Amino acid sequence: MEAKNTVIAKLNLHKYPEKxxxxxxxxxxxxxELEFDTAFERERYDLIFIFVFQLDQLKDELNSVIAxxxxxxxxxxxxxxxxxxxxxxxxxxxxxxxxxxLSADEDxxxxxxxxxxxxxxxxxxxxxxxxxxxxxKAAGKKEASKSSQRVDDYIARIPDIERYLESDPExxxxxxxxxxxxxxxxxxxxxxxxxxxxxxxxxxxxxEILGKGYKTVELYRQRPEAQV
Numbered sequence: 001m002e003a004k005n006t007v008i009a010k011l012n013l014h015k016y017p018e019k020x021x022x023x024x025x026x027x028x029x030x031x032x033e034l035e036f037d038t039a040f041e042r043e044r045y046d047l048i049f050i051f052v053f054q055l056d057q058l059k060d061e062l063n064s065v066i067a068x069x070x071x072x073x074x075x076x077x078x079x080x081x082x083x084x085x086x087x088x089x090x091x092x093x094x095x096x097x098x099x100x101x102l103s104a105d106e107d108x109x110x111x112x113x114x115x116x117x118x119x120x121x122x123x124x125x126x127x128x129x130x131x132x133x134x135x136x137k138a139a140g141k142k143e144a145s146k147s148s149q150r151v152d153d154y155i156a157r158i159p160d161i162e163r164y165l166e167s168d169p170e171x172x173x174x175x176x177x178x179x180x181x182x183x184x185x186x187x188x189x190x191x192x193x194x195x196x197x198x199x200x201x202x203x204x205x206x207x208e209i210l211g212k213g214y215k216t217v218e219l220y221r222q223r224p225e226a227q228v
Contacts (some may be wrong), residue, residue, distance in 0.1 A: 007030055007123050007124075007129070008030075008031065008033055008034065010121060011076075011078070011121070011129075011131070013031070013034060013047060013049075014033075014034070016045075016046035016047035016075070016076070017046050018037075018042055018044070018045045018046045018047070018072075019034060019035070019036035019037065019045060019046065019047040019048075019049070020036060020037045020038075020039075020040065020041075020042075020045045020047065020048045020049070020070075021034075021036045021037070021038060021048075021049045021050075022038065022039070022048070022049070022050045022051065022061070023050055023051040023052065024038075024051055025051060030123070031049075036049075040068070040070065043070070044069070044070055044071065044072045044075075045070060045071060045072065045075060046071075046072050046074075046075045046076075047075060047076055047078075048065060048070060048071055048075070048076075048077045048078070049077075049078045049080070050065075050077075050078070050079050050080070051079075051080045051081075051127070052079050052080070052081050052093070053081065053082060053089065053091040053093075054091055054093070055093055055097060055098065055101050058079055058081065058093065058098070058101065059101060061079070062077075062079075062102070062110065062115075065077055065115075066110070066112060066113045066115065071115070071134045072134065073114070073134050073135075073136065074133070074134060074135070075133070075134045076118070076131055076132070076133055076134070077115060077131070077132045077133075077134070078129050078130070078131045078132075079129065079130050079131075080123055080127040080128070080129050081093040081098065081127065081128060081130070082126055082127060083125070083126065083127065083128050086125065086126045086127075087125060087126065088126045089126070095120075095128070095204070096204040096205075096207060096208055097208060098130065099117075099201040099204055099205065100201070100204065100205040100208055100209075102117060102132075104116075104117050104198075104201065106192070106193040106194065106195065106198050107137070107195070107198070108195065108197065108198060109137060110132065114134050114135060114136050114137070115132040115133070115134055115135075116132060116133050116134075116135045117130070117131075117132055117197070117201075118131045118132055118133045119131045152184065153188070154184055154187035154188040154191055154192070155184055155187070157187040157190070157191045158183050158184065158187050160187075160191070161175060161183075161186060161187055161190065161203070161206075162175065162176070164203055165207070168207065170211075171207045171210055171211060174210040174211070175206075175210060178215060182215050182216060185216055186206055186216070186217075189202060189206070189216075189217055190202045190203055190206060205217070
């Protein structure tokens with residue numbers, strides 16, 4: 001019962017007037033204290049909380065919420081997904097693959113929406129929660145605030161990437177084996193983002209892409225299956 005009460009308090013779920021919770025495992029009872037819909041019965045909600053078990057399912061549910069415009073301004077969309085080595089399910093989603101799957105820009109926004117990556121918290125030993133807030137982008141960003149896009153401006157950040165990869169010798173070997181131009185390009189991709197959480201997301205994305213045999217994020221995005 002403690003985990004059930006904790007998530008309600010941790011995410012302050014009582015404050016949302018209209019709530020929708022989808023795909024909750026039978027008998028879980030995480031939200032017994034709350035009143036909520038279990039299917040889309042209203043046009044819009046203040047809170048949508050969805051349990052997902054595979055990455056493709058998360059993407060489908062995310063796209064469905066965006067297409068329906070089902071979340072009110074200021075509302076929250078939460079996904080609960082099973083952790084790796086969780087004690088209950090064979091299915092799991094790795095954190096390093098989840099963040100790139102959201103395809104968020106450097107400010108944390110999911111393309112084509114007002115959904116902004118906001119937080120990631122543990123629900124219990126089985127599930128992790130990732131949260132996105134419906135929040136309009138601030139208008140009129142100053143050009144002067146943009147980060148440099150010249151690769152040579154990021155040479156000094158290459159050691160930072162190498163330190164990040166020290167915990168993964170295989171990924172470090174892949175990165176170190178790249179030509180200097182590719183290493184600088186990754187440094188630019190990661191550190192041109194201003195927000196630390198975006199840099200972390202891109203570092204995780206870089207590890208995944210290198211592990212799949214692609215030397216740059218551009219080459220990865222041009223792979224045949226991404227063009228379908």
